[in-house]
Amino acid sequence: MARTELGTAVAAARRLSEEVLAPQAAAVDAERRWPAEGMAALRAELGGLVVPEEAGGMGHGLLAVAQVGEVTGRACASTSICFGMHLVASAVIAAKATDHHRRHYLEPIAAGExxxxxxxxxxxxxxxxxxSQTRMETRGSELVLTGAKSFVTNGEHADSYVVSTVAAGDDALPGQFSCVVLDGDTPGMTWGPPWTGLGMRGNASRTMRLDGAALPRTRLLGEEGDEIWYVFNVVAPYFLTAMASTYLGVASAALEEARSHLLRRRHTHSGSTLAAQPLVQHRLGAMWARVERTRRLIYQAATEADxxxxxxxxxxxxxKAEVAEAAESVINDALTLTGGIGYSEEGPLHRHLRDARAAHVMAPLTDTLRVWTGRALLDQPLMGS
Structure with a gap:
């Protein structure tokens, strides 16, 4: 995958969202199905978005994840989260990649395969x-994993999985954790039934069970005990950005739905439009401001972190905390402005509201993020004493 400028990548995401994601969003939600077509399209053109250029990728970072995520989230939140988790895992694999990781994972990711x-x-x-409570043992030249992972986005559809475990090295201290990457066909890996949720119905979230799953040591990411480094230097920044941008897209879609309704709605008895009413104008202006200031926070934070x-x-x-509250508020206001038409179960606002509510549920929780921010400002340990 050749180097692609950020604007070109975002334009590709917008085209794919309009042509593939948006037309299927309602069906993905209603049928609770993994968005295979949308994921295939995004993977083919943008799969290597955060893969380093030396491995054939585009070499982009958090700002690209934010801008692409907003575009895809506006079209289909389920697809956006699925693709976002692909980008996060790609960044984790790339962070301390060995030659094996580059050949076996990063180059195929960059090629859209x-x-x-x-x-x-x-x-x-x-x-x-x-x-993590998943156990990892060293048996000769292999690492053997036993445990379970819950809410694995993309379920059994992925080719590989970034997994956290208790560190297994002889010199590993208690409480140390490691990261490995498992191939999708690893023996000993099985899947629980599909998770059925209120929203985000297409993300194919499932429980992964590992019963003596054996893999070569080459699948270890970094060194034994590196998981906390990965969490705060790679997982958290990319994970927070992927989620925040997806929900920003949902809020943007709800705002546009309300605006379009107000522009076209006219009272037959008076001929006046809803758009001409000052109260409606005030409400829509406040909604726009909330979405826009959240967007600027996300983009600025991503730029700063990059x-x-x-x-x-x-x-x-x-x-991530702000967008969870903003999306919920903006969608509720959109439902008020669109009245009975917007409240219809067949309309997109119904889906947006259910999808947006998951923003508070997906870890780190909104309250946890507020506490972390306060601790950082007060020079306290992020995880507490």
Missing amino acids: HLTTLALSEPGTGGEFWL AGGPEGLLGLCSA
Whole structure:
């Protein structure tokens, strides 16, 4: 995949969103199906968005994830989250990639031939996805994994999975965790039934079970005990950006739905339009401002984090928390402005509201992000004492 300028990549995302994602969004939601067509289109043209250029990728960072994610989120939130998790996992694999990782994962990803995703959350640790209980043992030249991962986006559709485990090295300290990458056909990996959610119905979230899943040591990412480094230097920034931008797209779609309704709606008894009413104008203006200031926070935080700025992660934590509240508020206002027409179960606002509510649920939770931000501002340990 040759170097692609950011504007060109965003334009490609917009074209694919209009031609492939948006026309299928309602069906993906109603049928609770993984968006195979949309994911294939995005993977083929933008799969290597964050893969380094030396591995054939585009070499972009967080700002690209933010801009592409907003475009795809506006068209179909489920597809956007699925593709976003591919981008996060790609960045994790690339962060300390060996020659094996480049050949086996990054180059196929850059060529649009490989889909990857995250498998970090576990049933017993709730929103604290960085605290793995999956065990990893060393048996000769192999690493053997036993445990379970919950809410794995892209379910069994991915070609590889970035998995967190308890560190297995002889010199590993208690509480140390590691990251590995598993191929989708790894023996000992099985899947639970599809998860059925209120929203984000197409993300194919499932539970992964690992029962003595064996893999070569070449699949270890970084060194033993590096997982916390990955979480705060790669996973958290990319994960927060992918989620925040998707929900920004959902909020933007709801705002446009309300604006379009107001422009075309006319009272037959008086001939006046809703757009001419000052109260409606005020409400829409306030909605626009909320979406726009959230967008600027996300983009600025991504830019700051790309540059290694000291407040990059702080901004991204706040961005994900802000967009969760903004999307919910803007969609509720859009429902009010569009009245009975917008409230129809067949309309897009119904889907947007259900999808947006997941922004508070997907870890890190909104309250957790607010606490992290406060701790950082008060020079306290992010994870507490």
